[in-house]
Amino acid sequence: MLLWALNPDNPFEYYILLRWVCCGIFAYLAVQASKRQKENWVWISGIVAAIYNPIFRIHLNRELWSIIKIITIGIAVASFFVLNKRKSQT
DSSP states (O other): OHHHHTOTTOOHHHHHHHHHHHHHHHHHHHHHHHHTTOHHHHHHHHHHHHHTOSSSOOOOOHHHHHHHHHHHHHHHHHHHHHHTOOOOOO
16 A cells, blocks of 8 residues: 555545554554564554554655655564564573
8 A cells, every 4th residue: 555655646535545544554563562572663653653643644745755655664564574573482
């Protein structure tokens, strides 16, 4: 969804849906990071969820949103690997 959002021809409603989806996903990731005691990832996910908050929106220009979306893709991919690591059994 974030990759498709880089297309400037999307309708406004697409970006509203994107905010709801990203906010929900990153809020969920923050909870999961908290359960796994990954404090840094709790903060990272929480901040990203706040940026995409559909209720209290942040208004930025298109270029800055494009950079944020690319960074968000990187965070999402990295969180997949960090939060899915199994604890080593010793």
